[in-house]
Amino acid sequence: MAKREKVAVKICVGTACFVQGGADLLLYDEFLDPIVLANCEIEGVSCLGKCKEAGSKEGAPFVQIGDVVHGDMTEKKFCDLVAEAVHA
Amino acid sequence: MLEINNQYNHIRAKVQTEVLKQFFGDTLEQDVDKIPFYIIPKERVPARCCIYKERAMIRYRIMAMLGINIEEDDDEMKSLSEYVKEVLEKDTPPVPILTTISTACSACPPDRYLISDACRGCFARPCLANCPKDCISFTNGKAHIDESRCIRCGKCEGVCPFHAVVHIPVPCEQACPVDAVKKNEEGYVEIDYKKCISCGRCATSCPFGAIVERSGLIPVVKMLKSKEHVTAMIAPAIEGQFPGTLSQIKSALLASGFSSVVEVSQGAETTSVHEAAELGQRKEEKLGYMTTSCCPAYMELVDKHIPFLSEKRSSALSPMAYTALWCKEQNKDTKTVFISPCLAKKVEAARMKSVDGVMTFVELASLFLAKGIDVREMEGSDLGDTSLFEDCREFALSSGVASSVLRRVENPEEVAVLSIDGIDKRMFRSMKIWEKRPPEADLVEVMCCEGGCISGPGTVVKPSVAKRLRGGNNATTPVKSMRTPIVRG
Numbered sequence: 156m157a158k159r160e161k162v163a164v165k166i167c168v169g170t171a172c173f174v175q176g177g178a179d180l181l182l183y184d185e186f187l188d189p190i191v192l193a194n195c196e197i198e199g200v201s202c203l204g205k206c207k208e209a210g211s212k213e214g215a216p217f218v219q220i221g222d223v224v225h226g227d228m229t230e231k232k233f234c235d236l237v238a239e240a241v242h243a
Numbered sequence: 244m245l246e247i248n249n250q251y252n253h254i255r256a257k258v259q260t261e262v263l264k265q266f267f268g269d270t271l272e273q274d275v276d277k278i279p280f281y282i283i284p285k286e287r288v289p290a291r292c293c294i295y296k297e298r299a300m301i302r303y304r305i306m307a308m309l310g311i312n313i314e315e316d317d318d319e320m321k322s323l324s325e326y327v328k329e330v331l332e333k334d335t336p337p338v339p340i341l342t343t344i345s346t347a348c349s350a351c352p353p354d355r356y357l358i359s360d361a362c363r364g365c366f367a368r369p370c371l372a373n374c375p376k377d378c379i380s381f382t383n384g385k386a387h388i389d390e391s392r393c394i395r396c397g398k399c400e401g402v403c404p405f406h407a408v409v410h411i412p413v414p415c416e417q418a419c420p421v422d423a424v425k426k427n428e429e430g431y432v433e434i435d436y437k438k439c440i441s442c443g444r445c446a447t448s449c450p451f452g453a454i455v456e457r458s459g460l461i462p463v464v465k466m467l468k469s470k471e472h473v474t475a476m477i478a479p480a481i482e483g484q485f486p487g488t489l490s491q492i493k494s495a496l497l498a499s500g501f502s503s504v505v506e507v508s509q510g511a512e513t514t515s516v517h518e519a520a521e522l523g524q525r526k527e528e529k530l531g532y533m534t535t536s537c538c539p540a541y542m543e544l545v546d547k548h549i550p551f552l553s554e555k556r557s558s559a560l561s562p563m564a565y566t567a568l569w570c571k572e573q574n575k576d577t578k579t580v581f582i583s584p585c586l587a588k589k590v591e592a593a594r595m596k597s598v599d600g601v602m603t604f605v606e607l608a609s610l611f612l613a614k615g616i617d618v619r620e621m622e623g624s625d626l627g628d629t630s631l632f633e634d635c636r637e638f639a640l641s642s643g644v645a646s647s648v649l650r651r652v653e654n655p656e657e658v659a660v661l662s663i664d665g666i667d668k669r670m671f672r673s674m675k676i677w678e679k680r681p682p683e684a685d686l687v688e689v690m691c692c693e694g695g696c697i698s699g700p701g702t703v704v705k706p707s708v709a710k711r712l713r714g715g716n717n718a719t720t721p722v723k724s725m726r727t728p729i730v731r732g
Contacts, residue, residue, distance in 0.1 A: 178704040199722035
């Protein structure tokens with residue numbers, strides 16, 4: 156089996172995301188499944204710009220998984236989406 | 244205490260940010276009454292009974308933010324705009340710092356123990372055997388607690404192998420270390436301010452948001468707007484609360500309108516030196532143990548509940564006080580604003596002439612959001628020479644005050660230290676017996692919040708996150724700093 160590329164996960168650590176629940180996502184080491192964790196590359200990233208978009212339905216905190224930016228991120232949603240991306 | 248990451252805190256941050264945006268945009272008086280509708284739009288799925296009640300709660304939230312005593316000054320005929328007008332004209336110190344919103348209070352049923360469906364009616368029946376009041380009986384093969392005889396000792400909960408006993412507390416009553424929070428005859432929350440030590444535990448435990456802090460934010464933002472010289476005095480706990488280093492936080496503060504930024508760790512150094520000298524003297528005179536004096540909730544606790552400790556606590560002023568005096572010495576016209584995670588500091592500040600305003604980290608976060616300031620994007624500012632007091636940034640952590648003092652004592656190995664890490668009901672009882680049985684220590688460090696100030700009621704992030712982001716440049720790469728090395732056993 157060919158070695159798959161790791162999924163790129165970017166957690167926004169801009170102030171708006173950080174103070175509205177994003178800081179909790181930094182504990183990913185504690186709540187993410189170790190197998191999923193081993194198959195992704197998690198990075199911090201400056202503001203993804205989504206929060207400033209007018210009329211956006213989703214709010215902070217934002218996380219980019221692969222090429223898609225997801226908002227209203229929670230611990231649960233984060234685990235599900237990252238696992239989904241890893242197993243895809 | 245509730246998790247910091249919860250809906251109540253999110254809504255509160257939204258409200259605060261919106262109020263500040265309008266304040267700086269000069270539209271607050273005109274548009275404040277629209278905020279409840281903006282925050283709770285009609286499409287929202289309500290988490291209270293209906294969106295109308297949620298909007299009414301937003302109104303109270305805004306009143307608390309304006310520093311209004313909701314218990315006494317709630318006039319339903321008065322619009323928020325009228326309140327804003329009054330507050331903008333005249334500053335009043337928000338003391339007592341807590342206020343209750345009886346409409347938000349869910350009138351939780353009294354604290355009780357219940358046997359749930361998980362009870363299997365087992366043969367050993369440890370609940371029955373261990374109940375000191377003999378109030379457990381078995382009917383239909385299941386345990387049952389006689390409420391009238393139960394003394395809520397919790398023994399049955401601890402011994403049930405099926406975890407079938409549930410403890411349903413009244414969160415605010417349970418959180419208050421000094422029994423100042425009680426339900427009134429109708430079952431709604433009431434605070435006895437003669438007993439209250441302003442620690443803020445009740446406010447952070449109520450899941451309905453019925454106990455709120457009266458903010459001192461408006462006087463502060465008024466200073467910022469009036470272009471006076473305003474000095475931000477940042478508590479040592481600020482490191483780790485925002486995604487950036489101390490020098491970036493300084494830049495962010497300057498960008499939000501403060502004229503200068505001073506670390507309160509500087510005053511903490513003075514406190515440590517003073518306490519170290521006093522400790523040596525007390526030891527020489529064989530006066531017994533000495534307690535620290537920097538925690539304002541502990542100071543209130545001593546004044547209101549444990550008077551014999553007043554001669555045991557150090558005569559040193561708090562780091563905030565020393566820092567404020569220093570700031571005024573440098574520039575007598577500067578306005579000083581203390582920024583910390585603490586509610587009780589507002590009480591201390593209200594008594595002092597040298598501190599002109601107090602705000603919490605949560606409020607600072609809203610200020611950054613309202614002004615569109617991203618701490619992470621800031622170019623770092625020079626913090627100046629911090630070598631003298633750098634180690635005192637530890638004041639924010641439990642046992643950090645004691646170690647700062649020890650580093651300034653002549654023979655640190657001869658000093659026995661006791662750290663009181665958090666004052667809850669039980670600790671309060673233990674402290675009361677110190678009169679007859681003094682603690683076996685020379686220096687007693689007291690922190691009202693478990694873990695120290697980084698667990699204070701006005702913090703933005705969990706202590707576990709804050710701790711990892713503190714020190715050096717950890718905060719510049721938050722995600723990397725959080726990574727735990729894999730430990731193979």
